[in-house]
Amino acid sequence: xxxxxxxxxxxxxxxxxxxxxxxxxxxxxxxxxxxxxxxxxxxxxxxxxxxxxxxxxxxxxxxxxxxxxxxxxxxxxxxxxxxxxxxxxxxxxxxxxxxxxxxxxxxxx
Amino acid sequence: xxxxxxxxxxxxxxxxxxxxxxxxxxxxxxxxxxxxxxxxxxxxxxxxxxxxxxxxxxxxxxxxxxxxxxxxxxxxxxxxxxxxxxxxxxxxxxxxxxxxxxxxxxxxxxx
Numbered sequence: 001x002x003x004x005x006x007x008x009x010x011x012x013x014x015x016x017x018x019x020x021x022x023x024x025x026x027x028x029x030x031x032x033x034x035x036x037x038x039x040x041x042x043x044x045x046x047x048x049x050x051x052x053x054x055x056x057x058x059x060x061x062x063x064x065x066x067x068x069x070x071x072x073x074x075x076x077x078x079x080x081x082x083x084x085x086x087x088x089x090x091x092x093x094x095x096x097x098x099x100x101x102x103x104x105x106x107x108x109x
Numbered sequence: 110x111x112x113x114x115x116x117x118x119x120x121x122x123x124x125x126x127x128x129x130x131x132x133x134x135x136x137x138x139x140x141x142x143x144x145x146x147x148x149x150x151x152x153x154x155x156x157x158x159x160x161x162x163x164x165x166x167x168x169x170x171x172x173x174x175x176x177x178x179x180x181x182x183x184x185x186x187x188x189x190x191x192x193x194x195x196x197x198x199x200x201x202x203x204x205x206x207x208x209x210x211x212x213x214x215x216x217x218x219x220x
Contacts, residue, residue, distance in 0.1 A: 009149060034208055044152075044199060044211040086151065088209075096142075097209060101151035 003027075004089050006100035013077045014108045021072040021103045023061075023087030032090035033063055033070040034097070039083045047072075047085070057081070077107045112136075115200050115212035122219050128187040130215050132200030139204065141183035143167075143175065146197040146214070155198075158183055190219045 003026045013019045025031060035047040048056045050063040050070060061072045070087060087100040116131035134141065142157040144167075154167030156175040164175050172194060176184045183202075187194055197216050201209040 006151075036209075043213045044201075044209075046208040046210075049208060096140075096154070096157060099144075099152040101149065 004087050004098050004100040006085075006087055006103050008103045009101065010104050010106070012106045012108055015079055016076050019074050019077040019081070019105065019107075021085050021087075021105065023070045023072065023100060025068050025070065025087075025089050027068070027089060031063070033061070034088040034090065035059070035061055035070075035072050036086040036088055036099075037083050038086070044086070077105075079107045079109055081105060082107045113200055113202050113210050113212040115198075115215050117215050118213060120215060120217045122187075122190050122217065124191060124219055126187075126190045126219075128190045128217065128219075130185040130187075130198055130200075130217070132183045132185070132202075132212055133181050134183075134202040134210070135181065136202070136210075137180065138202035138210075139180075140202060141177065142201045142203075142209070143173075143183065143185045144199045144201065145169070146199055152199065155185065187217075190217075192219050195219045 005024045007022055033050045036044050037047040038044045059074045061070050063070050084102050084104050086102045088097045113134045122128050143155040144152040146152050153169050155173050156167050158164050158177045161180050174186045195218050197214050199214050200212040203209045
């Protein structure tokens with residue numbers, strides 16, 4: 001069965017400090033992993049997907065199949081990064097996503 | 110840009126009422142989904158649909174039903190609303206293999 005785990009419900013860092021939001025998954029195939037973000041009073045939106053290997057808003061995430069992880073990282077946190085972050089896994093069929101429980105990130109000025 | 114529109118931003122309904130939540134997408138996506146979002150529980154899938162008139166149960170379908178008569182519209186129905194269905198409801202659509210596009214959400218309060 002597919003499962004996505006985000007161990008931290010709340011995470012606070014100071015502005016300018018590095019931030020890492022953890023995501024681990026269990027999956028019996030080749031996973032496709034995503035990070036979604038929801039800023040205050042805005043809709044949930046795609047932040048990045050692992051197959052793109054891109055950096056969005058300074059965030060990167062590397063798929064580590066050995067550790068079954070897809071941690072989201074940013075070297076220098078900004079106040080505008082404060083949001084709820086969800087890790088998600090795409091199913092075998094490519095139609096359905098499985099979401100973690102989310103991590104609420106607060107960047108302290 | 111794909112747009113997913115949920116008809117109501119806020120709804121207040123009484124216990125026992127039948128409630129309809131509407132979702133429309135404008136990019137011809139095959140897949141549509143209904144989630145509820147609760148603090149500490151994340152997003153939980155209620156129902157999804159891969160095609161018109163097709164529906165599949167998600168993880169928490171009890172107390173809900175759905176309707177997809179047209180490709181662009183996916184309705185969530187609470188047959189008899191209860192207080193434990195107070196939540197934020199999110200609709201999403203996607204093409205197979207691509208990320209979701211979410212609506213703004215409907216915050217439903219059942220009193």
